[in-house]
Amino acid sequence: MRLTKFGHACVRLDTDGGAFAIDPGVFSDPAALDGVEAVFITHQHPDHCNDPELRRLLEDQPETRIYGPASLTEVLGGLPFTVVGAGDAIAVAGTEVKVIGRHHAVIHPDLPVVPNVGYLVDGVFHPGDALTVPGEPVRVLLAPVAAPWMKLSEAVDFIRAVGAPVVHPIHDAILSKDGIVIVDRVLTDLIGDPFQRIADGAAVTV
Structure with a gap:
């Protein structure tokens, strides 16, 4: 499976069976959506859910x-989507989310605290804007590292709690180059060693 970072919290996963994207937001490259068969959104905030791009898609x-989550209706309006919640499993692109x-x-x-779901794909975990420890093995963690809702020590504690052998930072668009x-x-x-940055537009095999 190939994982490509498309800016901020957006990643695209390409498998032998197809491709899908997670959290294409307003800070992300819309190219993440080219040819995908599915899009998974963790929550309704615009840096994770770019309504105009989804409509164009x-x-x-x-x-x-x-x-x-069901709360996407607040931003997507009548745009069709499938509601998912904790415990669900979706077959897509030859794998399971x-x-x-x-x-x-x-x-x-x-x-107010809005709903947020994370997605675990063949051991690759995208938590969205949450520090939820999955409770099952994670081999690649996509870890938020900068947000109005977190401090860096929380990111460290979350990464340590998940214990993945590979950690790629996400949710970093608010950081300057020096940051x-x-x-x-x-x-x-x-x-x-587990901490490994993927540059925007770059891909790794997982």
Whole structure:
């Protein structure tokens, strides 16, 4: 399976059976959606769910399936999608996507906590905006490293709790170039060899 990072929290997974994307948001390259058979959205925030691009996708490829929590109706309106929740499993592109988790991390006590699901694909875990530990083996963790709702120590604790042998940072569009250098240095010092950055537009085999 080939994993390509398309900016911020968006990744595309290509298998021998097809391709699908997770969390194509407003900070992501729309090329992630070219030819996909499915799109998985963790939650409704625009940096994970780019409504105009999804509408264009369905206009060009009406057979594409979109999956996500029921709260996506707040941003997608009448756009068709399949509601998924924790415990579901979806067959796509010759593999299986397991749905894990229920809630977004707390941004601030004054703000409502929106639904958020994570996706586990053949050992590759994308948590969305949550620090949910899957409770089953993860071989590649896509770890959020910068957000209004987190501090770097939380990312370290989450990475250690999951215990994946490979960790690729995501959710980093709010970082400057210097900020990325600092975050990567700290995480490399604290996590070690498992921490491996994928440049935007680059791919790895998992």
